[in-house]
Amino acid sequence: MPRPFVSSIIVAAGSGSRMQAGVNKQYLYLSGKPVLAHTLLAFEKCELVDEIILVIGKKDIDICKEEVIRNYKIKKVKLLVEGGDTRQDSMYSGLKEVNPKADIVITHDGARPLIHQNTLIKCIEGTLEHKATIVAVPVKDTIKIVDDELNVKNTPKRSTLWTVQTPQTFDYDLLMKAHKQAVEDNFIGTDDAMLVERLNQPVKIIKGHYDNIKITTPEDLIMAESIIKIIQT
Ligand SMILES: Nc1ccn([C@@H]2O[C@H](COP(=O)(O)OP(=O)(O)OP(=O)(O)O)[C@@H](O)[C@H]2O)c(=O)n1
Numbered sequence: 001m002p003r004p005f006v007s008s009i010i011v012a013a014g015s016g017s018r019m020q021a022g023v024n025k026q027y028l029y030l031s032g033k034p035v036l037a038h039t040l041l042a043f044e045k046c047e048l049v050d051e052i053i054l055v056i057g058k059k060d061i062d063i064c065k066e067e068v069i070r071n072y073k074i075k076k077v078k079l080l081v082e083g084g085d086t087r088q089d090s091m092y093s094g095l096k097e098v099n100p101k102a103d104i105v106i107t108h109d110g111a112r113p114l115i116h117q118n119t120l121i122k123c124i125e126g127t128l129e130h131k132a133t134i135v136a137v138p139v140k141d142t143i144k145i146v147d148d149e150l151n152v153k154n155t156p157k158r159s160t161l162w163t164v165q166t167p168q169t170f171d172y173d174l175l176m177k178a179h180k181q182a183v184e185d186n187f188i189g190t191d192d193a194m195l196v197e198r199l200n201q202p203v204k205i206i207k208g209h210y211d212n213i214k215i216t217t218p219e220d221l222i223m224a225e226s227i228i229k230i231i232q233t
């Protein structure tokens, strides 16, 4: 089989309200580089990735071009796309701009800067076989289902629970079909896999790493700094 064309969509157009930084969290500095530079450099370095569609907020165009793309010489970014109101809207805006010759689309949060190279490779190779793969790690805590008044309703079996991250990687046509169907049904999900699951398409887990954290609240930045120090020693 010829080498597949792999497009990546990186969404970085959120408001970062839980970070309360006054600037989009993707431009906060982590170990001397903007968070988004770490994320983009991982995709730039991966030989299996052919292009990056980067979805950003309108107000971030200058900072993104100057402080990230130009400073860190990110050559694979084919297009900057303006994001939407929800993560799903942003992703769909990016998906519409993917090179139509793409076989596989690998989606990722701009706010997950610690993605490992071996995970990217496992995602792409796994998707050639399974059409839909998502990175996840087994849940370590006991999880409770609760009602609106915080009464515990039940305790699911922990061995069936996994915490889902990104990348989430799909056959291009499948992901496009899933997003179009979600728009038609007015369905909003918190990850791309939910849209694919609605089509009754099996989704396979790729076991990832606990340190692929999403920078969401201020303590996540401190944690990410510590993880980078450990990796570098
Ligand atoms: N309308 C949106 C919302 C989210 N995202 C992106 O989706 C990823 C995951 O979202 P999250 O970390 O929850 O980001 P925010 O929505 O920015 O955070 P918050 O909920 O704290 O406002 C982030 O890289 C974020 O930039 C996006 O591109 N467009």
Ligand SMILES: C[C@](O)(CO)[C@H](O)COP(=O)(O)O
Residues within 6 Å of the ligand: 087, 109, 164, 165, 166, 190, 191, 192, 214
């Ligand atoms: C896609 C995701 O990162 C998987 O964990 C997550 O669902 C994004 O959700 P958020 O509400 O935008 O943080």
